[in-house]
Amino acid sequence: xxxxxxxxxxxxxxxxxxxxxxxxxxxxxxxxxxxxxxxxxxxxxxxxxxxxxxxxxxxxxxxxxxxxxxxxxxxxxxxxxxxxxxxxxxxxxxxxxxxxxxxxxxxxxxxxxxxxxxxxxxxxxxxxxxxxxxxxxxxxxxxxxxxxxxxxxxxxxxxxxxxxxxxxxxxxxxxxxxxxxxxxxxxxxxxxxxxxxxxxxxxxxxxxxxxxxxxxxxxxxxxxxxxxxxxxxxxxxxxxxxxxxxxxxxxxxxxxxxxxxxxxxxxxxxxxxxxxxxxxxxxxxxxxxxxxxxxxxxxxxxxxxxxxxxxxxxxxxxxxxxxxxxxx
Numbered sequence: 001x002x003x004x005x006x007x008x009x010x011x012x013x014x015x016x017x018x019x020x021x022x023x024x025x026x027x028x029x030x031x032x033x034x035x036x037x038x039x040x041x042x043x044x045x046x047x048x049x050x051x052x053x054x055x056x057x058x059x060x061x062x063x064x065x066x067x068x069x070x071x072x073x074x075x076x077x078x079x080x081x082x083x084x085x086x087x088x089x090x091x092x093x094x095x096x097x098x099x100x101x102x103x104x105x106x107x108x109x110x111x112x113x114x115x116x117x118x119x120x121x122x123x124x125x126x127x128x129x130x131x132x133x134x135x136x137x138x139x140x141x142x143x144x145x146x147x148x149x150x151x152x153x154x155x156x157x158x159x160x161x162x163x164x165x166x167x168x169x170x171x172x173x174x175x176x177x178x179x180x181x182x183x184x185x186x187x188x189x190x191x192x193x194x195x196x197x198x199x200x201x202x203x204x205x206x207x208x209x210x211x212x213x214x215x216x217x218x219x220x221x222x223x224x225x226x227x228x229x230x231x232x233x234x235x236x237x238x239x240x241x242x243x244x245x246x247x248x249x250x251x252x253x254x255x256x257x258x259x260x261x262x263x264x265x266x267x268x269x270x271x272x273x274x275x276x277x278x279x280x281x282x283x284x285x286x287x288x289x290x291x292x293x294x295x296x297x298x299x300x301x302x303x304x305x306x307x308x309x310x311x312x313x314x315x316x317x318x319x320x321x322x323x324x325x326x327x328x
Contacts, residue, residue: 040070041099041302044092046085046113048103048129050077052205053238054265054285055103058128061291062101071298073101080170082109089113099123099301101294107132107174123301125294128285129175139293139311146264146283147179149317150233151186153262153281158195162230165217166200167210167243169235176202179235179264198229203239210234210242218250227252227259237263237270237282244278253278266318266326274323281319284326289313 045062048055059075066073074092078085082105092100093116100117104110107130114134117124124136129143154164166183169176180200187195198221203210214232221228227247234240240263247253247261256277263270266284273279293311300307318326 040072041298042097043071043073043099043101043298044089044095044097045073045075045101046078046088046092046103047075048078048105049080051079053267054236054287055128057265057267058103058287058290061287062294065288065291065295069295078103078105080105082106085110086113086116090116093117093120093122097122099125099298101125101127102131102136103127104129104131106172110134125297127294128290132174137297137307137309137311139297139313140290141285141313141315143175143178144182146285146315147182147184147235148186149182149283149315150179150262150264150281151183152190153317153319154183154195154231154233154260155187155190155192157260157280158192158230161194161196163196163198163221163228165214165221165229165232166197167203167213167232167234167239168200169202170204171202176235183233203234203242205236205238207238207242207245210239211246214243214246215250218246218252222250222252225251229259231260231262234261234263237265237267237273237279239263240279240282241269241273244273248278264315266316268328271318271323271326274318274320275327277320281317284316284318286313286316 047059050056076088078088085105089100100122102110102113102124104126110131111133114124114131114136118135126136126138128140130138168180199217201213203213232243234243240261243261244253247259253259260280262281263279264283264285266282270279270282274282290313293313297307297311
C-alpha cells in the first residue's frame with residue numbers, strides 16, 4: 001500500500017521517542033503501511049525547503065511518478081536548516097526506513113546525516129544537490145551547467161560594453177557558487193571581457209528578497225529614467241520574476257525585452273514570462289526527469305542491484321525560440 005505523509009522534525013522525534021518508551025515495534029508508517037511490501041519500499045525524504053518553488057515541484061513530480069507503485073514515502077521540511085536536516089534524517093533512521101532521499105541545504109553540512117545512514121547500511125540518494133562526502137547516489141542536474149547556459153545566452157545577445165547585475169542564490173551553498181561560476185566561465189570562454197558585472201548580491205532564491213535588492217539597484221543604477229544596465233542574471237526563476245516585478249514597478253520594463261532577464265528552473269511562471277517576453281531565458285531543471293531517474297534508482301535498490309554513483313538529468317535552455325515546446 002502506498003502512503004504519502006508530510007511530518008515536521010519535532011513531530012517525528014516525539015513520535016519515535018514515544019514508540020521507544022512504550023516498547024512498540026512498527027514495520028511501517030503510523031498510518032499502517034508496510035515498511036517494505038512486496039512491490040515497494042519505505043522511504044524517508046528530507047526536503048531542502050518547502051518554501052522553494054522548484055523543490056516542491058520536484059516533490060510533486062516524485063509523488064506522481066511513484067503513484068500506484070507500492071512505495072511508501074514520508075516527507076519532511078528541512079527549512080534550509082542544516083541541523084534540522086540532520087535531525088530529520090536521524091528520526092527516519094530510527095524508524096527504520098529502507099532508503100533515504102536527501103535534498104541537502106549544504107553539500108558539506110549534510111555529511112553527518114549521510115554518515116549516520118551509511119553506518120546503518122541505509123541507501124542514500126542525494127537529489128538535486130551533491131554532498132561532498134559519504135556514500136550516496138546523486139540524481140540531478142549539474143548546477144554549473146545552468147549558469148554556463150545563462151552565460152552563453154548573454155554572451156551571444158548582449159551588446160558590446162554591456163553591464164549586468166547578478167542575483168545569486170544563498171551565500172555559502174555549493175549550488176549557488178556553481179551557478180555563478182558557470183555564468184562567469186561562459187562569458188570568459190566567449191571572449192566577452194567587455195561585459196561588466198556591476199553588482200553581485202545574494203537573493204536567497206526568494207522573490208521578495210530579489211525585489212528588495214532590485215529596488216535598491218534601480219536607485220543606484222538608473223539615470224534620467226533609464227536603466228544604466230542591460231541585464232539581470234538570476235540563479236533561479238523566483239528571483240528573476242522578482243526582478244521583472246521590480247523593473248515593471250519602476251517603469252523600466254514597459255516593453256518586453258528592454259532589459260534581458262534570465263533565471264533557472266523552468267517553473268510554470270518562468271516559462272510564461274519567457275513566452276510573454278519579460279524574461280529572455282529560463283534554464284529548465286527537469287523535475288519530472290529527476291523524479292523518473294530517482295524511481296529507477298529505487299527500483300535497482302529494491303532489486304538488490306548497485307545503482308550508478310551519478311544519474312545526470314541535463315538542464316535545458318528555454319528561450320523565445322523554443323518556449324512553445326514547453327508550455328502546458
